[in-house]
Amino acid sequence: MPTLLDSYIENRHRVQPNHANTVGTAHGGDVMKWLDEVSAMSAMRFAGETCVTARMDPIEFHRPIGVGDIAVIESYVYDTGNTSVRVRLTADRENPRTGERERTTTSHAVFVAVDENMKPTKVPDLMVETERGENLRAAALESREP
Template identity: 65%
Template sequence: MPTLLETHIENRFRVQPHHANNHQTLHGGNLMKWLDEIGAMSAMRFAGETCVTAQVNRLDFSRPIGIGDTALVEAYVYDAGRSSVKVALRAWREEPRTGETELTTESTFTFVAVDADSSPVTVPSLTVETEEGERLRERALDRDE
């Protein structure tokens, strides 16, 4: 059975002018795409199957990410159903020269594991084996409430 920490993925995206809105900050739709891509990778690592987006449960933007900054995106599976996988996502603005970060976005997505015919398939049970994993899971579950 996969553990929570085995589903943890981080990726960085350099924010370029073509990613920006009229305020010269990252367009929310671009960030949402990146969250969806990294979230799906985390869900697939957990399920061992292709996973498709079923629902954006929550998406809170608290700060912008500017052109020239790096968007640091984190994802991990925190809950699972029969064929569904819940993924917690966060993004930070990262200053590429110093590594200084600032939390900008928190979200949760639900993915469904599917077979080659796009029919839902069963996913394994999630295990949490460490204090760090339990802390991450509790943080995500608290946001669900």
């Protein structure tokens, strides 16, 4: 049975000028795309099936990510249903020279596992076996929209 940490993915994107909006920071649409892609990877890794986005909760942009910064996208499954998984997603900006990080974006998403005929299929139960996993799950539940 997969664990929360089995679904944990951290990915990085260097923010280039082609990702920028008119004020020189990462375009929100690019950040949203990166969040969706990485969270889908977490969902599929956990479910062992193709997963499709069913819902994105409000995406909160707390601060910008500048051109030249690194966008660090983190995601993990923190809850399951019969055919669905809930994924916590965050983005941080990281200074490429110092590694200093600051939270920029937060959200949650729901994915549905589908079979080869695009029919919803059962997902495994979530196991949380470590203190780190418990802390990540607690943080996701605490930050979830009502």
